[in-house]
Amino acid sequence: MKPEESATTGADLLVKALIDEEVEVVFGYPGGAVLPIYDSLFKQNRLRHILVRHEQAAVHAAEGYARSTGKVGVVLVTSGPGATNAVTGLTDALMDSVPIICLTGQVPTHLIGNDAFQEADTTGITRPCTKHNYLVKAVGDLARTVHEAFYVARSGRPGPVVIDLPKDVLMNKHDYTAPKKPVQHKSYRPQVKPELKKVEEAIELIGSAKRPVFYAGGGIVNAGPKASKLLTQFVHMTGYPITNTLMGLGTFPASDKQFLGMLGMHGTYEANLAMYHCDVMINIGARFDDRITGKLTEFSPKSKKIHVDIDPSSINKNVRVDLPIVGDAGHVLEDMIRVWKARQPKVDHKALKAWWAEIDKWRSRNCLAYKQDKETIKPQYALERLYHHIKNRDHYITTEVGQHQMWAAQFLKFEQPNRWMTSGGLGTMGYGFPSAMGVQIAHPDALVIDVAGEASIMMNIQELSTVAQYRLPVKIFILNNQYMGMVRQWQELLHGGRYSESYMESLPDFVKLAEAFGAVGLRCHDPAKLDDTIKQMIDIKKPVVVDVLVDKAENCFPMIPSGAAHYDMLLGPDDRAAKPVSEEGMVLV
Amino acid sequence: MSAPQTTSSHTISVLVDNEPGILARVVGLFSGRGYNIESLTVAETDAKENLSRITIVTAGTPMVIEQIKAQLDRLVPVHKVRDLTVEGPHIERELALVKVKGTGDKRVEALRLADVFRAKVIDAKTDSFVFEVTGTSDKVRTFVGLMEGLGLVELGRTGIVAMSRGGEAL
Numbered sequence: 030m031k032p033e034e035s036a037t038t039g040a041d042l043l044v045k046a047l048i049d050e051e052v053e054v055v056f057g058y059p060g061g062a063v064l065p066i067y068d069s070l071f072k073q074n075r076l077r078h079i080l081v082r083h084e085q086a087a088v089h090a091a092e093g094y095a096r097s098t099g100k101v102g103v104v105l106v107t108s109g110p111g112a113t114n115a116v117t118g119l120t121d122a123l124m125d126s127v128p129i130i131c132l133t134g135q136v137p138t139h140l141i142g143n144d145a146f147q148e149a150d151t152t153g154i155t156r157p158c159t160k161h162n163y164l165v166k167a168v169g170d171l172a173r174t175v176h177e178a179f180y181v182a183r184s185g186r187p188g189p190v191v192i193d194l195p196k197d198v199l200m201n202k203h204d205y206t207a208p209k210k211p212v213q214h215k216s217y218r219p220q221v222k223p224e225l226k227k228v229e230e231a232i233e234l235i236g237s238a239k240r241p242v243f244y245a246g247g248g249i250v251n252a253g254p255k256a257s258k259l260l261t262q263f264v265h266m267t268g269y270p271i272t273n274t275l276m277g278l279g280t281f282p283a284s285d286k287q288f289l290g291m292l293g294m295h296g297t298y299e300a301n302l303a304m305y306h307c308d309v310m311i312n313i314g315a316r317f318d319d320r321i322t323g324k325l326t327e328f329s330p331k332s333k334k335i336h337v338d339i340d341p342s343s344i345n346k347n348v349r350v351d352l353p354i355v356g357d358a359g360h361v362l363e364d365m366i367r368v369w370k371a372r373q374p375k376v377d378h379k380a381l382k383a384w385w386a387e388i389d390k391w392r393s394r395n396c397l398a399y400k401q402d403k404e405t406i407k408p409q410y411a412l413e414r415l416y417h418h419i420k421n422r423d424h425y426i427t428t429e430v431g432q433h434q435m436w437a438a439q440f441l442k443f444e445q446p447n448r449w450m451t452s453g454g455l456g457t458m459g460y461g462f463p464s465a466m467g468v469q470i471a472h473p474d475a476l477v478i479d480v481a482g483e484a485s486i487m488m489n490i491q492e493l494s495t496v497a498q499y500r501l502p503v504k505i506f507i508l509n510n511q512y513m514g515m516v517r518q519w520q521e522l523l524h525g526g527r528y529s530e531s532y533m534e535s536l537p538d539f540v541k542l543a544e545a546f547g548a549v550g551l552r553c554h555d556p557a558k559l560d561d562t563i564k565q566m567i568d569i570k571k572p573v574v575v576d577v578l579v580d581k582a583e584n585c586f587p588m589i590p591s592g593a594a595h596y597d598m599l600l601g602p603d604d605r606a607a608k609p610v611s612e613e614g615m616v617l618v
Numbered sequence: 619m620s621a622p623q624t625t626s627s628h629t630i631s632v633l634v635d636n637e638p639g640i641l642a643r644v645v646g647l648f649s650g651r652g653y654n655i656e657s658l659t660v661a662e663t664d665a666k667e668n669l670s671r672i673t674i675v676t677a678g679t680p681m682v683i684e685q686i687k688a689q690l691d692r693l694v695p696v697h698k699v700r701d702l703t704v705e706g707p708h709i710e711r712e713l714a715l716v717k718v719k720g721t722g723d724k725r726v727e728a729l730r731l732a733d734v735f736r737a738k739v740i741d742a743k744t745d746s747f748v749f750e751v752t753g754t755s756d757k758v759r760t761f762v763g764l765m766e767g768l769g770l771v772e773l774g775r776t777g778i779v780a781m782s783r784g785g786e787a788l
Contacts, residue, residue: 152639157650161694164638181694216635216697342688345681 036202039168040065041072043132043194045205046175048075052103054094054470055079056087060107061147062134065199079470079499082491084111086463088118088189089489092127093467096450097425099253101128101183102467108134109147112193113154117457119189120158124454125276126251128187130178131159137197138166151193160188168201176208184212185219186340187251219339223356228364229372231311231335231352235365236374238309240384241269244292244321247276247453248314248338248358250446256359257281257446260313263366268381270388272300274315276453279443289388290397293321294589295435298396298598299388301587304329305595306387313337314358317347318454319617327594337361396587396600397439406556408433408508408579412440412480415506418563424476425468427451429461429485432514432585437480459488462505466492469501476504476567483509483576484533493546496572504566505574507539510581518584523615543574554578591617627656627677628703629710629780630687631788635695636662636670643693644672653678653686657712657755657777669697671788673779700788702780710780714758715740716749720769728768735761746771 037045043066047055054077059067070078081087084106091102106115112133122129133155136145152164161181163174174192182190235241243264249256257280264271264287271281272292281288290297292304301323304310310332315321317336322328325347334350336343337358344353354361401410426441427450428434434451443449450468452460465479479486486507496503516531540550549569553562559577566573588599592614598604634640641660648655657675662668676686683701691699702708716737718728725747732739732749735757741748751761755778762773782788 153642156639156643157646214694217694340692342685342692344688345684346688349681 036204038065038069038202039171039194039199040069042168042171042203042205043175043199044069044073044076046172046208047103049208050101050176050179052101053077055103055105056081056090056094056467057105058084058087058107058111060111060134062108062136062196063105063111063132063194063199065196066105066132066134066194078105079466080495081463081466082494083489084114085117085459086466086489086492086495088115088122088129088131089457089460089463090467090470091129092118092122092125092460093427093450093464094471095127095129095467096250096464097447097468098471099447101130101179104129104131106131106133107147108136108151109149111147112149112151116154116158117455119155119191121452121455121457121460122189123158123160125452126187126247127189128182129189130182131189131191133191133193135164135193135195138195139197141195151191155191158189159191160186162191162193164193165195165198168198168203171198171203172206176212177214179208180212180214181217185217185221186248220341220355221339221357221360223337223354223361223364225364227352227354228361229368231354232365232368232372232374234309234333234335234352235267235311236369236372236376238269239377239380240306240308241267241381242289242303242307242310243269243271244274244304244310244312244315245271245277245280246274246313246315249277249280250314252314252357252359254446256357256362259359259362259366261285263362263369266366266369267376269311270303270385272296272303274318274321274453275438275451277315278438278449279446282444283442284444291438293318294323294591295439295585295587297439298394298587298600299391301589301595301598302391303388307332310334311337312350313362314339316343319347322347323589323597324592324594329595394600396598398601399583401556403556405580406554406559406577408436408510408583409440410556411506411508411559411577411579412436414559415478415480415563416441418560418567419476419478422476422567423472423474424448424478425450425465425472427461427464427468427477427479429479429481429488430456430458431482431485431516432510432518432583433480433482433485433508435515435585436508441480458485462486462489462503463492465503465505466496466501469503470499477502478504478506481505481507482514483507483511483536483539484513490542493543493548493572493574497547501572502570503572505572506566507574507576508579509536509539509576510579510583511536512581515585521584522590539574539576543572548572548574550574550576552576552578590614623679625677625679626683626703627675628683628701629708629778630674630676630690631698631700631702631780632672632674632690632696633698633788634670634672634693635697636668637695640670640695641672643695644674644690647689647693648676648686651685651689653682659777659779673777675778698788700782702782705782707783708780709783710754710778711752712755712758712778713750713752713776714762715774716751716762716765716770717746717772718749718765718769719746719771721745724768728765731761731764731768737761
């Protein structure tokens with residue numbers, strides 16, 4: 030170590046490292062163990078700190094920031110409860126592959142293991158819910174660890190990384206080491222470029238397909254905006270139909286005629302039947318989640334499956350595929366387009382025409398139809414009107430979890446990636462509002478709307494205080510049906526209509542609640558006044574909470590009941606008596 | 619397409635950074651995802667490079683085994699994952715310490731069988747022996763089985779270490 034003068038404290042060194050990693054914003058909450066870091070933050074003006082009201086919200090805000098920008102989201106929390114409160118957010122980021130760095134305070138190294146005040150075994154607790162984690166035991170390791178952590182978080186399949194920082198490490202002094210570029214990790218080297226031979230095989234298979242379907246997911250979002258452009262280009266070159274997963278919405282323009290809508294449990298009839306009947310499936314950046322496949326033994330039984338994924342452990346996990354390709358979706362698509370152009374495969378246009386005719390027949394079932402009356406607002410109608418008013422504006426959508434989330438996925442159209450932030454894998458109620466804050470921080474002038482349910486919004490409602498403090502004009506669009514809607518729907522379908530604990534008793538007056546936090550509250554229950562309310566919400570340049578009172582009994586259709594196959598869809602309320610859910614299916618969630 | 623459902627046992631060698639928490643990562647992966655561990659052996663093998671070698675014997679369907687290997691390989695401090703069972707011939711060895719108490723005929727018979735199994739006596743009292751036996755798990759199991767009838771009182775086993783045959787290194 031060099032003389033004292035040139036050395037900096039661990040905390041200063043950390044801030045320096047964050048700046049070198051091009052971090053602009055940190056979402057956090059102070060506490061005893063991280064006081065040295067907060068002191069360092071106080072003494073500089075390069076890094077902006079956003080003070081949340083709960084650590085879970087800090088992680089979700091960082092997720093929204095990361096998903097809407099493609100950058101790494103950074104979180105700073107204290108030891109013990111600060112770290113344990115962050116666990117839900119970390120798990121959410123792991124499931125949805127969001128790059129996050131979470132800095133957690135820790136008691137001084139000599140107290141670790143002594144059950145000290147606000148001590149928790151943070152690396153132990155977060156081991157299964159992070160991509161990787163570190164406990165920094167010496168200040169000399171700090172800068173290197175931070176740089177390595179950023180590399181791990183953002184490369185390969187992105188994910189959350191925790192760096193646990195004992196207080197003495199933050200106060201000890203050491204010289205700073207700048208990041209080495211390019212980073213060469215000694216063991217972690219994700220495969221980014223695909224094997225060309227496999228891409229050639231894939232093109233052969235794709236070119237010879239008679240009933241093909243593209244199935245694209247969140248991997249395309251993580252591969253960057255260019256990957257979405259390449260996907261669109263390739264799908265247009267082939268003329269094949271494409272469906273998106275919940276996480277992949279926006280990677281292909283929803284208004285395009287080749288788009289079949291979302292697939293899966295609440296996906297469209299045409300998307301799911303295309304998956305069932307296809308002969309070649311081209312999965313790019315999706316992971317055959319159980320919400321997508323339904324009953325595994327009857328999942329797309331007649332198809333040859335190509336699976337492009339950057340994570341080898343996603344391949345053959347749920348569904349055995351015929352042609353796995355490990356690599357970054359962007360690189361693979363680039364190669365696919367090149368090989369396709371070079372080989373000019375003879376597409377069977379006659380077969381393709383027949384396939385599209387069949388798809389159009391399924392489309393004509395109009396599976397998202399609903400009946401709006403003059404009395405009560407249907408949630409689907411509310412979203413259709415919302416979309417009508419925002420579609421020509423620069424907008425970002427986040428959601429909570431439940432019926433409203435599925436309706437948002439069905440009725441809002443996404444034309445480009447990074448515009449849709451939702452908790453897909455973990456299904457975290459309370460995700461949408463803090464996530465919207467993170468999006469708004471990254472895009473101060475954009476229209477950011479959290480489509481919420483009245484139950485979900487209560488889970489992180491304290492963040493109204495944060496949006497007030499930073500004057501974030503986030504809009505919370507609550508579809509209020511006074512029930513945990515999806516729970517109620519399942520109870521209706523599977524548990525004889527016994528609505529056990531799913532009624533939201535004693536809801537607050539959301540208008541007054543908004544006002545109490547310095548936001549604007551609006552309410553609407555009349556379908557005729559809905560448009561005006563939405564316009565008003567958009568025009569107000571402050572945080573707005575809109576309480577839209579919708580039909581309490583509306584269910585989310587189409588629906589593939591758990592354990593059922595793709596052809597066993599329920600298309601509407603009249604459909605369900607004919608198809609009782611099996612006991613086997615009831616065990617599944 | 620459905621995969622074959624037959625379960626088979628695989629010996630997997632994993633080269634990892636010898637750092638705190640690495641064993642917890644590997645074991646947590648197995649428990650968290652519901653995989654079996656039949657045997658687990660770990661020790662540092664390269665002090666200069668700070669590497670440890672973990673040998674895991676696990677059982678599962680081909681699809682599960684493939685998952686286990688991919689999941690292990692995905693851990694950041696993991697350098698290499700090799701499935702010795704499928705990658706050509708390999709050798710496996712296990713060591714056991716076997717304490718047998720008894721006198722008279724049983725004691726003599728225990729000593730005679732130890733000789734047959736080439737087990738070494740590493741501790742002896744007038745009424746007890748501790749044998750050290752090395753070999754395949756099958757051999758160790760067979761020896762222990764024989765000792766059960768001859769006064770077995772305590773048993774310690776290392777779990778398997780394994781390596782491929784021939785000149786190629788992991």
